[in-house]
Amino acid sequence: MSQDIIKLTTPISDEARLKLRVGDLVHISGVIYTGRDAAHKLMVQAITSGETLPFELNHQAIYYVGPTPAKPGQVIGSCGPTSSYRMDPYSPVLMENGLKVMIGKGPRSKVFQAELVKNQAVYLDVTGGIGALLSKRVLKMEVIAYPWLESEAVHKLLVVDFPAIVAYDTFGNDIFE
């Protein structure tokens, strides 16, 4: 791999996160959590009603994905990102509770971007439609909450060299502009 890819290990430290700039290519290794629309709604409900969350949000990363079912012998099926803008209404509450990294695809709202800067969080863009390649970067998968949501349940993934591009950094820069 070329040396201009930045290696990140989760939970990503404040120092590493603040150094990221729009357009940086990164490889993420370590634990990340999955969640889409339905799981986000449930997590925000849990926070407002004071219930415990599926995982401690502090400094963690959420990846927006709903994979295909794993075939026998596979860790995970095809697992590319879904469009992130649908999570915009929920993300601010999660950031207020410690979430620092969001991973998905495509641009997001101005309101989201402002909240992101306020919370010094980052948003990483993953190429859509490369779920087969990404499945090779997932070493372990475990359902940790809302199993009835099937592919939309919250999964804990152990990833290695998971490729992404910094789309919004902590300085308010926007790759889609």
Place this chain on the structure above:
Amino acid sequence: MRTISKEYLISELERIIIEAATVLDDEVVTCLQVGKAQETSKLPIHIIDEIIDNQLIARNERIPICQDTGVAVFFVEIGNDLHFDYNLTDAINQAVRNGYINGYLRKSIVNHPLDRKNTLDNTPAIIHYSLISGDRLRIRFAPKGGGSENMSKMTMLTPADGRQGIIDFVVNTVKNAGGKACPPIILGIGIGGNFEKSALLAKEALFRKLSDEALNPLDKKLEEDILKAINETNVGPMGLKGKTTCLAVKVNSFSCHIASLPVAVNIQCHAARHKEVIL
């Protein structure tokens, strides 16, 4: 009268459903390589490389190219010398059920647009029938993902808007879609007909081979001009800027009313999966 057994039909369709989800046409790969050769900056090259690597892994290991294995769309042409002693629509839906379950594909269909309960087997399929002469059954299948479909658009222009009106509408649709449609995209454009016909023309245009050019010289010229205009927008791979926004434009046209100029743009992402079988 010729018949095709239900079991044979279902097993052939199940096979092409799974194959379409995992094997990208060589034509699409070639177009991606041509696009990459024209790019000069880091990000578009990086993204096209990822897309090319992905389809190779998908093909070799039979993993779906994309996790969104879509709505099952079929164009079915029935030879008028064929006889079916079973319900063809039911048989096609059975093949979808088998293919999506046995092929470990994602089930992405909800029962009703408002109650949104997953049907758990990706049925019902969307099937377009037509009659042809002879005793063959030609079935074309495409799993159509939500991201690019959601960015598709239809409008009723006036005859005075003409050619330029069509080009402007298409270019604006693509700009507005940005990265959401997972570019590099392919465009199916339907012009003429009426409200529903234009959308059907656009969808069917997406089933044409990428190398294929429209027979009508007006449509062919439109294909060339729209492709050029779109690749000048700088939307680029995944909306992150670059020259390769669109791999191909396909225009299908039909006669229309003196007062109308319907235009539909159906966007297809780079995971341009389709497969055909003739029985």
